[in-house]
Amino acid sequence: MARIVIVGPGRAGMSVGLAARSAGHEVVALAARRPVETDLARSIPLTSSLPDAEFVFVAVSDDVIAEVAKQLHPPGGSVIAHLSGRTSVDVLSPLGNKIGSMHPLMTLPSGEIGAAALVGAGAAITSRSEAVAGALSVFATSLGMRPFRLPDEAKAAYHAGATAASNYVVAALAVAEQLLDAAGVPLSIAEPLVTASVSNAGRLGSLAALTGPIVRGDIGTVRAQRDAARKAGVEGPFVAMGTATALLVGNWEVMREVLS
Ligand SMILES: NC(=O)c1ccc[n+]([C@@H]2O[C@H](COP(=O)([O-])OP(=O)(O)OC[C@H]3O[C@@H](n4cnc5c(N)ncnc54)[C@H](OP(=O)(O)O)[C@@H]3O)[C@@H](O)[C@H]2O)c1
Known part of the structure; x- marks a missing residue:
């Protein structure tokens, strides 16, 4: 000891x-x-x-x-x-x-x-x-x-990754909370969804685990979501996160018109 x-x-x-x-x-x-x-x-x-x-x-x-x-x-x-x-x-x-x-x-x-x-x-x-x-x-x-x-030289990338894995996930939950609240639904009821998403990202790899309207290219759905986000006061972060998602899955050209 x-x-x-x-x-x-x-x-x-x-x-x-x-x-x-x-x-x-x-x-x-x-x-x-x-x-x-x-x-x-x-x-x-x-x-x-x-x-x-x-x-x-x-x-x-x-x-x-x-x-x-x-x-x-x-x-x-x-x-x-x-x-x-x-x-x-x-x-x-x-x-x-x-x-x-x-x-x-x-x-x-x-x-x-x-x-x-x-x-x-x-x-x-x-x-x-x-x-x-x-x-x-x-x-x-x-x-x-x-x-x-x-390695000492890898610390900046490592720390940025750790920040994304922690802070950005929580930031996404804060946006989710505002939107669910606007619908009268508590964030706590979405906990199994959140847990399954994180678990799938660990098992399948993050991009393979992504589902939803941006991956599918459902422009009409994303447009309606953006309107709801505006009313809930979180349009900026919702669009930023949607943009990040579209860029990561290579669907930006399709989504540009609703996310710009
Ligand atoms: N908290 C985490 O989640 C976490 C996780 C992993 C790594 N770390 C690392 O752990 C380290 C400390 O972070 P923390 O979150 O524990 O911070 P913290 O709670 O703010 O504690 C910082 C400590 O440093 C002292 N300190 C600050 N400035 C000082 C100064 N000029 N001279 C002497 N003492 C000073 C503070 O003393 P006073 O109380 O007198 O201000 C306090 O004891 C950082 O390197 C951080 O990156 C933190």
Whole structure:
């Protein structure tokens, strides 16, 4: 079992810390710019000497990882990793060469919910050191995560894909909610439809799983839907998503007249 330090105990840091404790690891300190109240571990100032630990996880916001890394005094020999899917591992280079990142491919809204959600979630492991990548993979596995290697150079594409898989799906549901609401139908009744669509995309591949009027080329149906979307106040996003669908299935020339 490993000793770990969390730097920046926010949503992701607390998720990893609580999951680590559940897995039998010891969280020896939470380093933060202001004291935090939790029974997980003692709170220490960000700029103090960090206690001995096998892993130091820098869980601060993406934009300040580089700045915070310069302020840290980690123990010798620790693996130091940030949790960002888009930030290069090189921002940790002021801290030596046992550096990397472990990005949970999961949405972590709070420590408690996030810790549970990490079990079964993917973990993108990035390091220029094979030994560090191996150590982070073993740690991720111990938390019940499914580690996979991600080259540093592929992070932008990976993170855009992860954002589309999460945020854009939820954005589509927000549009659906407005339209169903206009029809007096709760979104919750569409849950099996949503689940089946996501499941089919996983089994068949996304484009093969697409059905509906845009795939079929039913212009009259899409025109009526657009009118309904206008009345429901979501014409812009509905047309944008319809345009994306038509482009992806190669049906834009047919759909252009109702979606332009
Ligand atoms: N939440 C997720 O769903 C999720 C999923 C995967 C990966 N991640 C990654 O996890 C990392 C943290 O994200 P988060 O969602 O946990 O963010 P968060 O909840 O906002 O927590 C950010 C932490 O960073 C600290 N921090 C921010 N600016 C700082 C500064 N200038 N100096 C020192 N500490 C600072 C915050 O301290 P204060 O409380 O004092 O502001 C807080 O402890 C990011 O790299 C993110 O990409 C997040």
